[in-house]
Amino acid sequence: DAGVTQSPTHLIKTRGQQVTLRCSPISGHKSVSWYQQVLGQGPQFIFQYYEKEERGRGNFPDRFSARQFPNYSSELNVNALLLGDSALYLCASSYDTNTEAFFGQGTRLTVV
Amino acid sequence: RKEVEQDPGPFNVPEGATVAFNCTYSNSASQSFFWYRQDCRKEPKLLMSVYSSGNEDGRFTAQLNRASQYISLLIRDSKLSDSATYLCVVKSGGSYIPTFGRGTSLIVHP
Numbered sequence: 001d002a003g004v005t006q007s008p009t010h011l012i013k014t015r016g017q018q019v020t021l022r023c024s025p026i027s028g029h030k031s032v033s034w035y036q037q038v039l040g041q042g043p044q045f046i047f048q049y050y051e052k053e054e055r056g057r058g059n060f061p062d063r064f065s066a067r068q069f070p071n072y073s074s075e076l077n078v079n080a081l082l083l084g085d086s087a088l089y090l091c092a093s094s095y096d097t098n099t100e101a102f103f104g105q106g107t108r109l110t111v112v
Numbered sequence: 113r114k115e116v117e118q119d120p121g122p123f124n125v126p127e128g129a130t131v132a133f134n135c136t137y138s139n140s141a142s143q144s145f146f147w148y149r150q151d152c153r154k155e156p157k158l159l160m161s162v163y164s165s166g167n168e169d170g171r172f173t174a175q176l177n178r179a180s181q182y183i184s185l186l187i188r189d190s191k192l193s194d195s196a197t198y199l200c201v202v203k204s205g206g207s208y209i210p211t212f213g214r215g216t217s218l219i220v221h222p
Contacts, residue, residue, distance in 0.1 A: 104155060
């Protein structure tokens, strides 16, 4: 069975640009969450979606947005990139909002 | 006080040793608890959920102490392959938004 897949795996962007990251959950999972992880820290929660509705939002600026599609895949968009947005962006899927979550391999974003 | 706190370590132990990590949480309404393992530059992988009565999976034992608001992870007979960062996760309240600790680094040496 395919696990959580994320694309792209690596990305280099310039300050001020916009980026879209993609995530496909495990088959049968209806919830997708997004996290940002900087070196030396645990993942920080950004968004959670369940059945295409936003169920949770972390303490991130409005430059960060996301959506979930009818097939439960998801996109994370970040506008007006800052150097501080450089991080590993992780997507996790779960059957619902309170069951165990399984992570994709992440997208490593570098903003220069 | 941070919502979820972990000693970052590193914990440096010989093969075969027993090692324990604690993770404290500040929200007494926390409902769900998990331990994840993360290898260098890889994604976190679920190690085990933590149940109120405590639970064991092979060499790993997880416990929850609601009165003192902490969870623990005990690793017996450490292997070289146990070297990783161990992240605790706490979910609180009706929103069940997960909060990760910063992780505890474990290094098992020959």
